[in-house]
Amino acid sequence: MASSALAAGCRQDMHDTPRYEVFEANKNYPDGRASRNLPTGTVARGQLRDDDHFYTGKVDGFFAAEFPFALNAADMQRGQERYTAYCTPCHGQTGDGKGMVVQRGLRQAATYHQDRLRTAAPGYFYDVISNGFGAMQGYAEQIPPRDRWLIAGYVRALQLSQNATVDDVPAADRGRLDAAPAAAAMAAAEPAKKAEH
Amino acid sequence: MSQIFSKSANAWSKASIFAVLGLLATIGGAVGVLQRSDFVTSANQFKDQPVQFSHQHHVGGIGIDCRYCHTSVEVSSTAGIPPTKTCINCHSQIWSTSPYLEPVRSSFRDDKPLKWLRVHDTPDFVYFNHSIHVKKGMGCETCHGRVDKMPLMRQQNSLQMEWCLNCHRNPAQFVRPRSEVFTMGYVPAVDQRELGPQLVAEYKIQSLTNCSVCHR
Numbered sequence: 001m002a003s004s005a006l007a008a009g010c011r012q013d014m015h016d017t018p019r020y021e022v023f024e025a026n027k028n029y030p031d032g033r034a035s036r037n038l039p040t041g042t043v044a045r046g047q048l049r050d051d052d053h054f055y056t057g058k059v060d061g062f063f064a065a066e067f068p069f070a071l072n073a074a075d076m077q078r079g080q081e082r083y084t085a086y087c088t089p090c091h092g093q094t095g096d097g098k099g100m101v102v103q104r105g106l107r108q109a110a111t112y113h114q115d116r117l118r119t120a121a122p123g124y125f126y127d128v129i130s131n132g133f134g135a136m137q138g139y140a141e142q143i144p145p146r147d148r149w150l151i152a153g154y155v156r157a158l159q160l161s162q163n164a165t166v167d168d169v170p171a172a173d174r175g176r177l178d179a180a181p182a183a184a185a186m187a188a189a190e191p192a193k194k195a196e197h
Numbered sequence: 198m199s200q201i202f203s204k205s206a207n208a209w210s211k212a213s214i215f216a217v218l219g220l221l222a223t224i225g226g227a228v229g230v231l232q233r234s235d236f237v238t239s240a241n242q243f244k245d246q247p248v249q250f251s252h253q254h255h256v257g258g259i260g261i262d263c264r265y266c267h268t269s270v271e272v273s274s275t276a277g278i279p280p281t282k283t284c285i286n287c288h289s290q291i292w293s294t295s296p297y298l299e300p301v302r303s304s305f306r307d308d309k310p311l312k313w314l315r316v317h318d319t320p321d322f323v324y325f326n327h328s329i330h331v332k333k334g335m336g337c338e339t340c341h342g343r344v345d346k347m348p349l350m351r352q353q354n355s356l357q358m359e360w361c362l363n364c365h366r367n368p369a370q371f372v373r374p375r376s377e378v379f380t381m382g383y384v385p386a387v388d389q390r391e392l393g394p395q396l397v398a399e400y401k402i403q404s405l406t407n408c409s410v411c412h413r
Contacts, residue, residue, distance in 0.1 A: 015320040022275045025312070033310060085262035085379075089287075100259045105291045137286045142268050 055145055057126030064123030071153045079154030082147045086139060095158040107135040112155055113162045125152035238355040244314040247300045249349060256381065257345030263337050263379045270337075274326040278313055281305045316350045317341070324413045333402050334372045338381055339364075345381040361411065368402045369393030375400075 020026055026034035038044065049055040054068040071079070084093070090109040092099040097109035110117065110133075129148045132138035143151065160168075169177060235241045255261050264270060269277035281304040292298050304311045319325050330340075337344065342353030354360055364371050372393055377383045385392050396402070 014322055017321040019321070021321070023278050023313075023315075031309060032312075085264045089259065089261050089265065100261075101287050101291070104259065106287060107290060135290060137282070137289070141280060141282060142265070 053123075054149075057123035057130065059123070062123075063121040063127060065121045067122050067149055067153065069149070071150065075150050076153060076157060078147070079150035079152075079157075082143065083151050083154045083158075086143055087151065090136070094162065095155060109136065110134075112159050118159050118163075122149070122152045122156065125155055233355060233357065238352070238357060239318075240352045240355050243349045243351055244316060246314055246349075247311045248298065251348045252344045252350055253346055253348045263344075270327045271331050272328050274324075274328065276327045281311055317352050317356065319356055323411050325411070331378055332375075333368075333400050334375050334378060334396055335364075335368075336371075336373050336378050336380065336383055338383060339371045339373075343381055362406060365406050365410075366404060368404060369397045372396045372400070372402060 020034035022035055024034045025032050029036070051068065053059050053064050057064055059065075088099050089101040090099040090106060091097055091112070092102075092109075095112035097111040099109065102109050112118075126148050128136070129143060129151060130138055130140045130145075139148070166174065166177070231237060256263070263276075266279040266283050267276040268279070269275060281301060284298075284301050285305050288298055288301060293302075300311060303309070331337075340354060344350070370389065370393055373380075373383055373385065374396065
């Protein structure tokens with residue numbers, strides 16, 4: 001008894017100081033949130049969204065046909081990672097629109113492998129990611145603008161992948177296509193490992 | 198008048214020295230055990246949340262990435278509790294009439310945040326930053342456990358200082374490749390005793406044990 005009172009008594013006041021932590025409740029505001037949104041009409045330093053192409057995906061009111069910046073290999077990798085985190089639940093790993101959430105009852109998501117989307121401008125994908133389309137909600141709160149462009153880039157890559165022929169693979173890498181998937185992965189990992197040692 | 202102490206008192210007095218030592222050791226041990234117990238650390242306890250959200254279903258069953266909801270984990274000190282809108286992304290259509298999810302819908306309708314109860318709460322005098330841990334190859338699982346197997350969220354570890362220091366003194370025992378940070382049930386491809394030091398060098402992980410690293 002005494003020791004439990006001791007152990008419990010040692011805590012508290014400094015554990016919970018009178019300041020507002022992230023997401024803590026604050027009853028001074030009607031909605032009870034301590035973490036406040038920016039007041040309407042204010043712009044934080046360095047956050048002015050003056051680049052229409054980058055922030056809206058549109059140029060002169062039309063969906064941008066170009067990416068606002070050049071994508072390199074690292075960007076594509078990040079695009080894949082972001083796509084996997086945010087898009088695969090509905091659109092699936094290959095972009096066929098048969099992700100797990102669709103299998104559990106969400107309305108069929110669009111497949112990227114249809115002519116309408118194969119010919120759509122990158123700015124269109126950016127716009128749909130930002131604002132949603134049909135049953136899809138916008139992802140502006142979840143994915144920052146640059147990552148949305150990277151995802152659009154990866155979607156392009158997925159579209160190419162489903163329409164690719166052997167001729168599109170560099171001659172040096174073609175041998176790996178015939179290897180079993182596990183063996184191919186091993187082969188890909190092997191040079192990297194050697195380089196480490 | 199007879200003697201106050203009988204002859205056997207000699208033996209008793211000697212024994213009592215050991216008895217007192219034994220008692221002190223027992224009390225010390227009990228305090229040591231108790232202050233590490235779930236009772237004190239609030240580990241492995243469930244909270245009555247506004248909606249009994251199941252990580253097992255969403256992470257384990259559907260395979261949703263941690264970052265889908267905890268969007269700020271890579272860039273901020275806090276991992277981020279998703280706004281109700283994130284739930285609505287799917288639940289505008291799935292289980293959209295379930296009475297179980299009415300708190301979620303009414304939260305979205307009325308723009309009133311759900312009042313989730315915090316499960317992992319470090320003391321206010323601890324500075325903790327998620328983003329640096331994620332960047333240095335600390336898996337979510339290392340601290341939070343197999344979230345994909347938790348129907349209700351619970352604190353897997355004590356979050357006590359000795360637990361933090363266990364890793365800060367020797368990060369090599371837990372570090373994993375950055376690509377596996379968000380993986381649940383990660384198993385190192387090679388022996389951790391080999392991989393750990395390699396990654397520590399590659400990611401330039403320091404063993405930070407200075408008080409002011411966490412107590413700023």
